[in-house]
Amino acid sequence: MGRPLGRILALTLTIVLTAGCTEVPVGDAKPGGTGEQSPSRQSADNELLIYTVWPAYYVKEEIFQKQIGDYIRKKFPDITVKHIAWDNPGRQYKDLIAAGTIPDIIMDDTRMNVQRYIIDNDLHYDMTELIKKYNFDTSKFNPAHMAQMRNLTPDGKLYGLPFYNNDYVLFYNKDIFDKFGVDYPRDGMTYDEIYELAKRLTRVEGEITYKGFSQHPGHYLNFNQLSLSPLSRTEDKADLSAPGWKLLVDNMRRFYEIPANQFDTVETFASKPSLAMAVASVSDHVVKFHEANKSLNYDFVSVPSFPDAPGIKYQPNVYSMYITKQSTKKDLAFQVIAALLSEEHQIELAKEGVIGPLETEAIKSAFGQNLPQLQGKNIQSVFYGNNAMPPPARQEGLVWYDAILQNIFQPLIFSESKxxxxxxxxxxxxxxxxxxQKKAxxxxxD
Structure with a gap:
């Protein structure tokens, strides 16, 4: 998750929840796993406890209320929303489980955390019957987002619904392109075309080294555009033997073999405005780059694609909503989730720069309207092309492990020249x- 696990600091946990900014005791820690909550821990029939792990910015209560809480109260005025945000220490899965306080709804990173936190802690619940009961149409969602949800298990059960995709675009510094008389990149370009631009833009002038291109190796491989998994589908082991893996690695390493274009983090795009192009996530950077350097003259286009798969961008980086097995208010929880996924609400989220599973024309047109930093930018590049489909599900019972794929480049290629x-x-x-070792x-x- 990118955030270290901490220790349980006390047997009694007190967590600030959002019902009128009151403090609600979570309860005394006790053994017993994730079975049904005891009667003493049952909340009122009109209360919903929502636990947010990702998006990480929901740790800021005002953002959660603006994007989630206020809308729920508007559509369901009789519901009391209580919110716990992941925090270290004291508000992790293990803390809530130990306290016997199981949320009704969890929002978390699908690729990274569903197996190791929701399924492994027996919190998962198949929402298929509720989807049928309420005639909820999942076919309207981005198909790659839905595949990410269904490919969690080989039986295709639906343990959650996609809420937010932290997708990627190619940022570029207009001033560098103008300085060297190079045409700006455009939507739909291939890696081969971007490579030629990078060669033209990488040069040393006096004390300034202009670098043509940067891309985070881990993100590039984890969400790779060839739909490859680093794990075997049938055995508890890694498998990087498919020819596509070498194609992926060779494609990226050529950029960093351009003289003077040695790897530098994409975060320097704003802090060192000598980087011409950088692939970075939309939600984390469209505002961040502007705030870091308000004079930065930049725009963005779609991520480059492979010639054999034109217009195919990264696999979904989806954060989703899950109803827990232990919730006694599954119907209410589902109705709330359905409302949050309605076009009405997705339009409002799009205005805040959130990429949801719905991609109607109204949503695309609304994207970024509330963000002055995005005015005049190539907004539609966010929706250009199609997400690569996630790899198929692995055999049931196999250990999930987050292969540290950035190690291929650092240290093995960048430092050790492998x-x-x-x-x-x-x-x-x-x-x-x-x-x-994890199995052992x-x-x-056990």
Whole structure:
């Protein structure tokens, strides 16, 4: 998750919830796993407890209320919304579980956390019957988003619904392009075309090194556009043997082999305005880059694609909503989720720069309207092309492990100058050993 796990600091946890800004005791920690909440911990029939892990900015209560809480109260005036945001220490899954306080709705990162936190803690619940009961049409959603949800398990059960996709675009510094007389990039360009631009824009002038292109190796490989998984579908091991992995690695490493274009984090796009192009996430950077450097003259286009898969961008980086098995208010929870996924609400979220699973023309037109930093920018590039489909589900019962794919480049390629095949093999072997260790640790804890 990018945030370290902490210790449970006390047996009694007190968490500030959003019902009138009151403090509600979570309860005394006790063993017992994730079974049904005891009667003493049951909330009123009109109360919903929502636990947000991702998007991370919901730790700021005012953002949660603006994007979620206020709308629920508007559509369901009789509901009391209580909110817990993931925090370290004291508000992690293990803390809530130990206290016997199980949320009705969880919002979390689908790829990273569903298996290791929701399924492994027996919090998962198949929403299929509720979808049928309320005649909720999932076919209107981005198909790659829905595939991400269904590919969590081989039986295709639907443990959640997509809420927000932190997608990627290619940012570019107009001043650098103007300085060197190079045409701006445009939507739909391939990596080959962007590579040619990067070569033209990478140069040293006096004390300034202009770098043509940067892209985060881990994000590029984790959400790769070839729909590859680093894990075996049938065994508890890594598998980076498919030819597409070498294609991916070779494609990126050529950019960093351009003389003077050594790797530099995409975060320097604003802080060191000598980086011409950088692939970065929309929600984390469209405002951040502006705030870091208000004089930065930039715009963005779609991420480059492979010639054999034109217009295919990253796999979804989806944060989704889940109803817990332990919730006694599943119908109410589903109706709230359905309302949050309505076009009406998705339009309001789009105005705040949130990319949801609905991509109607009204939503596209509304995107970024409330963000002055986006005025005059190429907004429609956010919706250009199609997300790559996530890889198929793995066999049931296999250990999920987040392979540290950025290690292929750092240290193996950037620091140790390994060839692509060797870097892939070493990463595969290291990941397999880590999976074996994880299995052994789990066997001991069981």
């Amino acid at each position: 060839d692509s095949v060797t870097a892939l093999r070493m990463t595969e072997e290291k990941t397999t050993k880590e999976i074996e 640790d789990k066997a001991l804890s």
